[in-house]
Amino acid sequence: MSDPYETTEEHLERLLGRALNSFDLPDATVERLESALAHSTSLHSSHHSAGLHRETFKHVFLLSDGSSLTLWELAHNAGRDGTTQHELYTEAAEVRLAASRLPRPGGTDAFGPSCADVDGGDPDGGGAGLDADLEILATLMATRPPAARRVFVPDDSADHARRVLRRAENADRPGPDAALRLSDAVGHQITQAFGRQCSVEGRDAGFTLYEHAFLLADRTEVSLWEVEHTATPDGRHMCEVYETERAAREAMELRARVR
Incomplete structure (x- = not known):
C-alpha cells in the first residue's frame, strides 16, 4: 500500500x-x-x-x-x-x-x-x-492543481543537497562554495531529464540525468545535475554531479565514447 x-x-x-x-x-x-x-x-x-x-x-x-x-x-x-x-x-x-x-x-x-x-x-x-x-x-485528485508548474517540496532540502553532493564520485563535482550556498535550501524538486541505454566497450550501459532544483531562502533557484550511469569497468552504478546541464550532458557523451 x-x-x-x-x-x-x-x-x-x-x-x-x-x-x-x-x-x-x-x-x-x-x-x-x-x-x-x-x-x-x-x-x-x-x-x-x-x-x-x-x-x-x-x-x-x-x-x-x-x-x-x-x-x-x-x-x-x-x-x-x-x-x-x-x-x-x-x-x-x-x-x-x-x-x-x-x-x-x-x-x-x-x-x-x-x-x-x-x-x-x-x-x-x-x-x-x-x-x-x-x-x-x-x-x-478531484481538484487538480495547475499543470506544468514547478513545485518545491520543503522536506529537509538542505540535507537532500548534501546527500546529492556526497554521493558524487566525479573529481570535478561542485565544491565547498556550492555546498555552502545550498545549505540555505528551503525546498527542492527532482525531475528526470534524460534516460538512455547504449553499448560501451561491447557492454550495455545505462545513462540517466536528473535535475535537482533547489529553492533558496532568498527565493532564488539553483540546480544540480546528477548523472547516474553504469559505464564503469565492472558495470556498477556510479553517480556524478555537475552544476550545469551542459557539463552533465558532455560527461555522459564522454562516458558513452569510451573505447
Whole structure:
C-alpha cells in the first residue's frame, strides 16, 4: 500500500532511484510520469522459500490529463550478494518473464502454485482491480492543481543537497562554495531529464540525468545535475554531479565514447 506521508513525486523518485533497470523505461513513459498527480500501490504476488524471496507490486499513477499509467515492480534477493534488488516494467507480461528467470528452489514457476496472488486481480492490469485503483486516484485528485508548474517540496532540502553532493564520485563535482550556498535550501524538486541505454566497450550501459532544483531562502533557484550511469569497468552504478546541464550532458557523451 502507499505511504500516506509520501508525495507522488517522492514515491516516483524512490521507484526510479532504486530500480536497477530504470534506464530501460521508454522515454515517453518517463515523460508521462512527470505529470503524475496521485498514485496507488498494491502487492500483487509474494513468494518466500529457502532463503529466496520475490514480490511483485503494481503502481498505478493518475496523470494530469486524466489518464492512468501502471508500473510493475519486481523485488527479489536472487542476486549474488543476497541484497534486495528492484526492477521496473511497463507490462505485466514483462515482469512475469523477469520473475520466471529468477533462481527458485524446486524449479517452481514464479507465478505458479508456490506464489501467493495477494489481490487475485488480472495480472495484465485490467478489470475490476484497475477500476478500483482509478476510482481511488480520482477521489484523491478531484481538484487538480495547475499543470506544468514547478513545485518545491520543503522536506529537509538542505540535507537532500548534501546527500546529492556526497554521493558524487566525479573529481570535478561542485565544491565547498556550492555546498555552502545550498545549505540555505528551503525546498527542492527532482525531475528526470534524460534516460538512455547504449553499448560501451561491447557492454550495455545505462545513462540517466536528473535535475535537482533547489529553492533558496532568498527565493532564488539553483540546480544540480546528477548523472547516474553504469559505464564503469565492472558495470556498477556510479553517480556524478555537475552544476550545469551542459557539463552533465558532455560527461555522459564522454562516458558513452569510451573505447
